Amino acid sequence: MVLTRERNTLDHAIWPATARATPDGDVAVGGVRLSDIAERYGSPVHVMDELDVRQRCREFRSAFPDAEIAYAGKAFLCRAMARWIAEEGLALDVCSAGELAVARSVRFPAERILMHGNGKTPEDLRAALSYGVSRIVLDCASEITRLAALVSADRPAQRVLIRVAPGVDGHTHPAVATGGEDQKFGFSLASGVAAEAVRRVLAQPGLVLTGLHCHIGSQITSVTAYQQAARRMADLLAAVQDEHGLVLPQLDLGGGFAVPYLRDQHGLDPLTLAEPLLTTLRSACEVRRVPMPRVTLEPGRAISARAGVTLYRVLGIKHTATGRVFVTVNGGMSDNPRPSLYGARYSMRLVGRHAVPGHRSVTVAGRHCEAGDVLVEDAELPADLRPGDLLASASTGAYHHSMASNYNLVPRPPVVGVRAGESRLLIRRETETDLLLRDVG
Ligand SMILES: Cc1ncc(COP(=O)(O)O)c(C=O)c1O
Numbered sequence: 320m321v322l323t324r325e326r327n328t329l330d331h332a333i334w335p336a337t338a339r340a341t342p343d344g345d346v347a348v349g350g351v352r353l354s355d356i357a358e359r360y361g362s363p364v365h366v367m368d369e370l371d372v373r374q375r376c377r378e379f380r381s382a383f384p385d386a387e388i389a390y391a392g393k394a395f396l397c398r399a400m401a402r403w404i405a406e407e408g409l410a411l412d413v414c415s416a417g418e419l420a421v422a423r424s425v426r427f428p429a430e431r432i433l434m435h436g437n438g439k440t441p442e443d444l445r446a447a448l449s450y451g452v453s454r455i456v457l458d459c460a461s462e463i464t465r466l467a468a469l470v471s472a473d474r475p476a477q478r479v480l481i482r483v484a485p486g487v488d489g490h491t492h493p494a495v496a497t498g499g500e501d502q503k504f505g506f507s508l509a510s511g512v513a514a515e516a517v518r519r520v521l522a523q524p525g526l527v528l529t530g531l532h533c534h535i536g537s538q539i540t541s542v543t544a545y546q547q548a549a550r551r552m553a554d555l556l557a558a559v560q561d562e563h564g565l566v567l568p569q570l571d572l573g574g575g576f577a578v579p580y581l582r583d584q585h586g587l588d589p590l591t592l593a594e595p596l597l598t599t600l601r602s603a604c605e606v607r608r609v610p611m612p613r614v615t616l617e618p619g620r621a622i623s624a625r626a627g628v629t630l631y632r633v634l635g636i637k638h639t640a641t642g643r644v645f646v647t648v649n650g651g652m653s654d655n656p657r658p659s660l661y662g663a664r665y666s667m668r669l670v671g672r673h674a675v676p677g678h679r680s681v682t683v684a685g686r687h688c689e690a691g692d693v694l695v696e697d698a699e700l701p702a703d704l705r706p707g708d709l710l711a712s713a714s715t716g717a718y719h720h721s722m723a724s725n726y727n728l729v730p731r732p733p734v735v736g737v738r739a740g741e742s743r744l745l746i747r748r749e750t751e752t753d754l755l756l757r758d759v760g
């Protein structure tokens with residue numbers, strides 16, 4: 320069997336750190352063959368490379384040694400992930416009582432948890448207070464009074480940050496752009512609403528303002544956008560110092576650092592960002608005569624995306640009258656909604672066997688009842704692809720399982736962790752019994 324080198328290599332920009340192509344056409348991640356994982360746990364199945372996650376955590380910590388790195392749990396959270404994050408010394412950003420429940424179940428240190436959300440419910444706030452999370456990031460005026468009312472007189476004041484909309488364009492997909500004025504997150508800096516939020520928080524005895532926060536969006540490649548946000552936030556730090564004589568010790572610049580999903584795409588790695596961002600912030604603080612605050616960063620995707628691989632079985636191959644070839648797999652928009660939500664592009668690779676030479680461009684479609692349920696529009700796959708073959712999609716560790724749905728009442732796939740030649744179930748496959756449990760009518 321002849322295989323070109325190009326097709327048998329793995330691009331580690333998008334595949335997990337431990338991924339290796341095996342001589343017989345398979346891929347091993349964490350020392351475990353993907354075809355063995357599909358055999359043992361069924362498909363579709365998400366695979367998470369523990370070492371990849373840990374390495375990404377270490378890269379952030381060494382690029383920003385003085386900063387707090389808070390993993391954004393919305394990208395992917397389960398108990399094992401929360402333990403890895405805690406062990407690597409990161410903090411955790413949660414944005415619901417549900418995410419907090421996972422953190423709580425592994426006793427993630429409350430001192431290292433921040434709670435976010437533009438619409439936190441009273442239940443979210445109560446859960447945060449009851450676990451004693453170190454900071455709650457306030458996002459709208461009514462939340463200031465709601466939280467203050469929940470903080471009882473006999474407990475210590477709650478530390479809070481204020482989320483600011485800094486008016487920065489991160490040049491990303493509109494659905495995940497959160498730095499500008501015309502979106503739902505935060506208090507506007509330009510209109511003075513953020514400065515008014517500071518006044519309101521300072522008037523609440525149950526709340527202690529410890530800093531400011533902004534998050535300009537997700538999948539951002541521009542260092543300049545982060546620099547601009549840092550300057551604008553330094554403006555507000557200075558304004559708070561001037562008006563209230565208050566030095567805020569923390570500045571949370573959010574997450575959003577891009578990762579590549581295809582070999583020709585660019586990401587924004589922590590080492591590239593660190594020096595220009597911190598230099599900009601330091602000099603902005605100097606010019607405005609405010610002390611340099613402690614920086615927090617909140618990477619989600621940049622920690623977990625590349626650790627993930629999703630495996631699918633080919634169910635059928637269809638040739639349309641227009642000449643298009645559809646390869647239908649046993650998953651789709653319920654385990655990966657990103658192509659239909661953002662037009663996100665992915666790769667697909669045959670694993671588990673060698674193909675005879677010869678590739679063609681095909682559309683990999685999901686099993687859901689939507690014409691738009693397409694995972695990859697233009698996958699280069701072997702011409703001898705057949706039903707039963709196993710396909711692997713790389714960079715699926717962030718915003719896949721966490722955004723999965725039960726559309727068409729298809730149970731959500733399991734998540735399997737791999738490390739040092741061993742695999743273990745982290746989240747089991749959802750069953751029809753699970754689905755029926757909620758249906759109590
Ligand atoms: C407040 C906040 N922090 C951090 C993140 C993590 O974003 P990303 O996964 O793009 O790093 C998000 C999501 O965009 C967010 O809303």
Ligand SMILES: N[C@@H](CCCC[NH3+])C(=O)O
Pocket residue numbers: 393495537538657717718722
């Ligand atoms: N869900 C988005 C990112 C949103 C980040 C959360 N604020 C994605 O899949 O790219």
